[in-house]
Structure formats: C-alpha cells, structure tokens
Amino acid sequence: MRQEITRNHKGWSLDNVVLANDVLKMVTKEEVTQPPSEGVFVYGLKIDGAAWRMSREKGGHLSDPPPKQLYSDLPVVHVYATNEPKALGNAYYTCPVYKKPRRTDLTFIFTLSLKINNNNPDYWCLRGVALLCDTK
Template structure:
C-alpha cells in the first residue's frame, strides 16, 4: 500500500505534460484499464489507426528500473512483474534448474506499446520468425479469469526443444503480485 501511494504521489509532482519514466504495474487497481489507456494514446498519435485494430506489443529489456533515464517515445516501461515457472536470462526465457528453490523471479523492465494489426496477411519479417511464448499475465498467483490482465510475448531460446509448447507445459506465467 505504501509503494502504491508513493507511485501516485511522485506522479502528481510531475509537470502537466510529462510522465513517469516507468510504471509499477502491481500498483494499479485495474492494470487492464491502464493498458487500454496506453493503446488509446498510441492510436491517437497515429493517423488512420482505429482502436479496434490496435494490439499490444512488448519487448523484454535487459534493464532494471534504476537504469532507465527517459520514458520511451511510444508506449511505456513497466516494472515489478514476476515470472513463475522460468526465468529470464539475457532477455530470453531460461529454464529453472531442479535445485533452485525459488519459483518466481523478478522480471527486467518491459517496454509495452501498441501496433496496428490490419490483418493484411503480410509475410513475417526475420525478427518475427523467432519462436515466442505468449505468457499470460495475472494480477495474483491464482490463475483465474478475474485475475487475467493480458498476454505478453517472451522470446524462446534457440532450439527445437525449447519452443513455446515447452513453456506452456511448464505453466510459465507473469504475475503482478506473488501473494
């Protein structure tokens, strides 16, 4: 509760036209509404886009919150998410070792933005061909529809034995709160 209060207080101290460098996702009562507002902001900034055709996109950075100097040009940085069932190493999913007793790990900062999806059927670019796992994001560890926030793309390591199905079977998910 104290951290949530601090986030809001620091936000109020900013100039009217500025924004925080990063947002603590756990501090929002309604993270889905926050992400929808960001989608609306990106949609308004791009002529010819409709909110119906705009989807979330993300990139896991290799930075901690303290390393950020400026907010992104488009979208936003979020921090404070945890990954359960795996960990992130160099921006890529990595398996937990059998002797590790910690099931959740703090995620690095994630850049979340929005992009137009007009369903043109364009061929994927070379970057899009990398296998990704669409990890569900939940507010709490209890994985119910009520706690579901969105899905975020996590890059899979190279190799056929570490594709998206492997991470789905391991139950990998992102959590806003571990309690």
C-alpha cells in the first residue's frame, strides 16, 4: 500500500511514507458502502487484553475488558499512508497487529495507533494488549 500511494503522489519518497490509521464509527463491514479514496478499510480484528468503548463525543477509545472476556471486536479501521507522520504523544497506544494469537516476529504484521482515554500508553503495553487477525 505504501508503494501504491507513493506512485500516486508525485514527489513523495517511499522512505518517508508511513502508515497511519483512523478507527471509524462503523462497527461492522456491512455498514461500509463504498471504498475509501485512498488506503484500505480493515475489519474483523480482535483486541486481546482490552476492549473498545464507543462514545459519541470522542469517537472511541481503549478500555479495560469486561470480566471473563478474552477478545473484543475492533470497529472498522481506515489504514492509509502519509508523507508527514503526525506526533501522537500520550493520547495513543501503538498497538501491534498479529496474524495469530502466538505472538512472534513471524506472525507480526504492522502497528495501529489506538486512542486511549486517561491511562499512559505504558499501561496498555504492560497489559500485553495486541490486535489479532485470527483467534484460533
């Protein structure tokens, strides 16, 4: 995707292009009516170690999971590439995405930036929060 977007924008260098994302308010893939103008919509990711709480005024953010719930669904995510990375600060947790629950460098795909509410990003890192494509 980085290469494709770099080709579409004249003057962009592949070395400077980074992935960015936005978690949308669309919860299921059926709510998506048309493709994005640039990038891809990703759906079906499961959150391991946390849950996603939707709120009207702020969109959504990571929260503690309900008791006895191993995985939670993440809403549709718009992943795109940009030439100017934005500084995220302590308002976002850089969450790794893995293919399977076994977290190794062989199953690692990329990272997504997920909005957090009041906690430090280290809180979620120490809890081992990650996104999974498949839970089996």
